[in-house]
Amino acid sequence: MNSTENEGRPNVLLITVDQMRYDCLSIAGHPVVETPNLDELARTGVRFSRAYSATPTCVPARAAIFTGQSQRAHGRVGYQDSVPWNYKETLPGELAQAGYHTQCIGKMHVYPARHLMGFHNVMLHDGYLHHNRNNHSIPVQQHYDQVDDYVQWLRERVPGADMIDLGLDCNSSTVARPWHLAEMQHPTNWVVTQSIDFLRRRDPGKPFFLWMSFVRPHPPFDPPQAYLDLYEDADLPEPPVGDWARTEDPELVGYSPITGRGLVPKRRLRKAMAAYYALITHLDHQIGRFLQSLNEYGELHNTVILFTSDHGELLGDHHLFRKSLPYEGSTHVPFIVNDPGNRLGLKRGAVSDSVVELRDIMPSLLEAAGVPVPETVEGKSIWRLALAENEGEIDPAWRQHLHGEHAQGAQSHHWVTDGKEKYIWFSQTGEEQFFDLVHDPKELHNAITDEDCQERIRHWRMVLMQELEGREEGYTDGERLITGKKPLTVLSHIHGIAQK
Structure with missing residues (x-):
């Protein structure tokens, strides 16, 4: 040994x-x-x-x-x-x-x-x-x-x-x-x-x-x-x-x-x-x-x-x-x-x-x-x-969703998913997308306008607003997502100074 x-x-x-x-x-x-x-x-x-x-x-x-x-x-x-x-x-x-x-x-x-x-x-x-x-x-x-x-x-x-x-x-x-x-x-x-x-x-x-x-x-x-x-x-x-x-x-x-x-x-x-x-x-x-x-x-x-x-x-x-x-x-x-x-x-x-x-x-x-x-x-x-x-048990204490994002100029975006559904918001254009990952894992259909998905879309939009609350970019006021706010690649607490 x-x-x-x-x-x-x-x-x-x-x-x-x-x-x-x-x-x-x-x-x-x-x-x-x-x-x-x-x-x-x-x-x-x-x-x-x-x-x-x-x-x-x-x-x-x-x-x-x-x-x-x-x-x-x-x-x-x-x-x-x-x-x-x-x-x-x-x-x-x-x-x-x-x-x-x-x-x-x-x-x-x-x-x-x-x-x-x-x-x-x-x-x-x-x-x-x-x-x-x-x-x-x-x-x-x-x-x-x-x-x-x-x-x-x-x-x-x-x-x-x-x-x-x-x-x-x-x-x-x-x-x-x-x-x-x-x-x-x-x-x-x-x-x-x-x-x-x-x-x-x-x-x-x-x-x-x-x-x-x-x-x-x-x-x-x-x-x-x-x-x-x-x-x-x-x-x-x-x-x-x-x-x-x-x-x-x-x-x-x-x-x-x-x-x-x-x-x-x-x-x-x-x-x-x-x-x-x-x-x-x-x-x-x-x-x-x-x-x-x-x-x-x-x-x-x-x-x-x-x-x-x-x-x-x-x-x-x-x-x-x-x-x-x-x-x-x-x-x-x-x-x-x-x-x-x-x-x-x-x-x-x-x-x-x-x-x-x-x-x-x-x-x-x-x-x-x-x-x-x-x-x-x-x-x-x-x-x-x-x-x-x-095995086979669902852990109620585990995260219910994940918030992802990436600053990338006009393509800057935020997304939330639970692995079964995904909501995407492009912060500079306001474009939205919604995918049913269970039935559409390759994201072939953007269901953002589908009538039967509107309740789920509203849910995920609210989840994203909660995730973005208090962010220095000003992406939300708590009631709506605000399009056009300047994205940052690095938040100011990492730089040590506020980005202008």
């Missing part, structure tokens, strides 16, 4: 991927995608079928993971880089103070880029960070050459190599080509290689918290050729296009990485979809590689595992791409927990329909580790939803 087991505290493994849709799991019924290792985690663990990212882009989503807070509390309600991260209580910080050896490998997307956020050590690959590569006024110590560990590692093996060598834009969801170097040099493999090395060099006298944070399947869509081959000739499903989707808007003439919308040539879109699915299977196999190594080190059955994504990818749904928008492809994420040592008494193979969110990760992992949850945390521990003894 090793020293960690003697302490009686489990290791904690958080696995996050970037921009993976909720439906891209074969165990969830996807007709094409192959995810055998994630399927096994779900088959022997618990899968949450209604997991969401309330602010579905990289920066605010990670704020929810780090702090366990809603976007109203952590203050990042849109995407904005270069705003300092000064949170006092963080998930790795609390675990470190409790005696855990804490390590992040991969993407953090905080500012400054090498802010430890409570970790003892980080090995960083955030992908293409625009503010580090393009802003020449920033201090030299923040240049991407110096903040990115993967780039340094790659250049030791391939002199002069860079992340832009393939000519693919880091935010384009419509262009793809295969990885051009050895598979072991791919960023996905690098995260796992370094994570396995952490198992070697960790402090054996402490339990560990490891965050394996992958950049893929976020663009660039660059899977190794062997994985692209799996899908190039597959019968790929057509993206759903709702009766509300724009089809004649001038913005749709050609794809725009700025607006995230467009009519993309079918051949190009099909290649991008194949590459996206290939990246997911590549990730799955590499996650399996790490789990095998974890078992070889004798730690698999002493480790609690949580897998999720920071947000989704629209991938052509309704002629839309990327993330940030309030639709299922963007906001709905995979979420799996597993406890190989059966410490927590989970119902193996269960699927929970309760609405969970990224803010629930911090309290869940702290509780699993036996570490007190700070009062600043607003999320809830998910374990009671997954216990065998509670």
Whole structure:
């Protein structure tokens, strides 16, 4: 028996991927995608079928993971880089103070880029960070050459190599080509290689918290050729296009990485979809590689595992791409927990329909580790939803709905859902949408004018007004939603000064 087991505290493994849709799991019924290792985690663990990212882009989503807070509390309600991260209580910080050896490998997307956020050590690959590569006024110590560990590692093996060598834009969801170097040099493999090395060099006298944070399947869509081959000739499903989707808007003439919308040539879109699915299977196999190594080190059955994504990818749904928008492809994420040592008494193979969110990760992992949850945390521990003894029961104390939002210029929006219905309000135009997710999970019909839905719409509109009450933007006076108020990407209590 090793020293960690003697302490009686489990290791904690958080696995996050970037921009993976909720439906891209074969165990969830996807007709094409192959995810055998994630399927096994779900088959022997618990899968949450209604997991969401309330602010579905990289920066605010990670704020929810780090702090366990809603976007109203952590203050990042849109995407904005270069705003300092000064949170006092963080998930790795609390675990470190409790005696855990804490390590992040991969993407953090905080500012400054090498802010430890409570970790003892980080090995960083955030992908293409625009503010580090393009802003020449920033201090030299923040240049991407110096903040990115993967780039340094790659250049030791391939002199002069860079992340832009393939000519693919880091935010384009419509262009793809295969990885051009050895598979072991791919960023996905690098995260796992370094994570396995952490198992070697960790402090054996402490339990560990490891965050394996992958950049893929976020663009660039660059899977190794062997994985692209799996899908190039597959019968790929057509993206759903709702009766509300724009089809004649001038913005749709050609794809725009700025607006995230467009009519993309079918051949190009099909290649991008194949590459996206290939990246997911590549990730799955590499996650399996790490789990095998974890078992070889004798730690698999002493480790609690949580897998999720920071947000989704629209991938052509309704002629839309990327993330940030309030639709299922963007906001709905995979979420799996597993406890190989059966410490927590989970119902193996269960699927929970309760609405969970990224803010629930911090309290869940702290509780699993036996570490007190700070009062600043607003999320809830998910374990009671997954216990065998509670199978089939509805927890009345669990959240009844989730409020999501994203500041994005004219497309700024707010939404509320219970996983069965969704109401959306675009704050700059006043446009409303309502979807019955039980009978219309792909959001094909906007029921906002349907007579038999008006009572439910009024209910959700009131719920949203309650959520927005007191917000500094002035979105509601308590009796109505007020259109046209200037959206903020970061609330003033994060900046420390009021935004004008």
